[in-house]
Amino acid sequence: MRVCVLGGGVIGVTTAYALAREGHEVTLVERHADVARETSHANGGQLSYAYVAPLADPGVLAKLPRMLMSRDAALRFVPQLDLHQWRWCLAFLRACTRARSRQSTAALLALGFLSQRLMHEVVAREALDFDYVRNGKLVVYRDGEALEGARRQAGFQATLGCEQHVLDGAACVALEPALASIGEQIVGGIHTPGEEAGDCDRFTRGLALAAKREGAHLELATEFTGLRTKGLRVLAAQTSAGNIEADAFVVCLGFQSQPMLAALGVHVPVYPLKGYSLTLPHANAQGAPRVSVTDAHHKVVYAPLGERLRIAGMVDLAGMSAHADEARIALLTRQARETFPEAGFPEAGSPEAGSPEAGSPEAADSGALQTWTGMRPATPDSKPLIGATHFRNLWLNTGHGALGFTLALGSAQLLADLLAGRELSIDGDAFAASR
Ligand SMILES: Cc1cc2nc3c(=O)[nH]c(=O)nc-3n(C[C@H](O)[C@H](O)[C@H](O)COP(=O)(O)OP(=O)(O)OC[C@H]3O[C@@H](n4cnc5c(N)ncnc54)[C@H](O)[C@@H]3O)c2cc1C
Missing domain, CATH: 3.30.9.10 (D-Amino Acid Oxidase, subunit A, domain 2)
Incomplete structure (x- = not known):
């Protein structure tokens, strides 16, 4: 499956890594010239x-x-x-x-x-x-x-x-x-x-290279501006480097997930x-x-x-x-x-x-x-939003609050399991956007 991951913080990069390892054709879009330049940059490291x-x-x-x-x-x-x-x-x-x-x-x-x-x-x-x-x-x-x-x-x-x-x-x-x-x-x-403990910035940059080795494509210095949709299906991510078509799109835009999604009528409490x-x-x-x-x-x-x-x-x-x-x-x-x-x-x-x-x-x-x-x-209850939206191929992995570094790898795995329709190893409903 072609998957476009939006956002190159620790959540986007772990998501891209997990999906690329499963054989998906992954493109990650990040507006900065490198990953982990925003909230994942110099956090508490715990x-x-x-x-x-x-x-x-x-x-x-x-x-x-x-x-x-x-x-x-x-x-x-x-x-x-x-x-x-x-x-x-x-x-x-x-x-x-x-x-x-x-x-x-x-x-x-x-x-x-x-x-x-x-x-x-x-x-x-x-x-x-x-x-x-x-x-x-x-x-x-x-x-x-x-x-x-x-x-x-x-x-x-x-x-x-x-x-x-x-x-x-x-x-x-x-x-x-x-x-x-x-x-x-x-x-x-x-x-x-x-x-x-560890350095989240260096972890994320190292894992981005590992994701590349697994076949992921990193579209850096590229601004995501919106989604082109048809009915309840997303056709492409609109970016400063042109449209990126994919079968599935995963929003990992950190605190900017809310304004970007609100434009589409998807309301997330982030x-x-x-x-x-x-x-x-x-x-x-x-x-x-x-x-x-x-x-x-x-x-x-x-x-x-x-x-x-x-x-x-x-x-x-x-x-x-x-x-x-x-x-x-x-x-x-x-x-x-x-x-x-x-x-x-x-x-x-x-x-x-x-x-x-x-x-x-x-x-x-x-x-x-x-x-x-x-x-x-x-999010108000401190639980991230991991899962589907009302758009059939638009997924969320965002809202990790004070624990994004800690919960990144598990969240990426949960998202990959949901995308594949696999049985989950933990309760996925607890993190559903519709909860
Ligand atoms: C002071 C502080 C201390 C913390 N301490 C800890 C800790 O000790 N342990 C822990 O587990 N967590 C900690 N955290 C929380 C953790 O840092 C966050 O939960 C985590 O970094 C969130 O990752 P993210 O990928 O969702 O967001 P981000 O890292 O912000 O990534 C989102 C990415 O999306 C990109 N983006 C946004 N809009 C666009 C666009 N339009 N086009 C292209 N790209 C775009 C951004 O550039 C950014 O790179 C701390 C946070 C803070 C602020």
């Missing part, structure tokens, strides 16, 4: 297969008023004159029930386990160099109530086959000595030994949640964490990527612009410096403290702290 509890949870409702009032809160809402934003927020609030949160957790865990198995297979099969480590993950808490909630969640996830351990504060510091300077504030943590990352190019091995760490209080994640330390956080519901808010970057930098003071952060105010964008050649060479902004393509 492969958090077991840390999948959705953002929409009854516990969030109680915290919302404080979050909305505080400028320093991890979650920030900037109201827009945009019906789509308000619809998304209402759907999010509706998803904040215990039953829905647990259903989503179970579905995402199944997709996470599938993705982890496939990651191990890909790492064994392809020579990918992406600073991949199986280093486990420690989520630390600074207040007892939050730790109690996490303990309950871990108990629920244990019934679904998750191996997680509840640690007290001292055990957290013993496991990750770089946390010593905030040791007194840590009341406990959840350790998940099976979690992993809204961008803006986030930020910092990359410390040469972290001090004694002061930086080796285990992936999440500071639950600030909602900031830390992942070692070779000799680099990646730090990511902030969730801004603030419209479609990827413009960086300097105040948010400054806040993230301050929190990271306070949490790991010996990691080797440049002095505040020094020339190295502010910097070029992560990933630019100047940034890599300068040794400066690199900053980056990305737009998580989020």
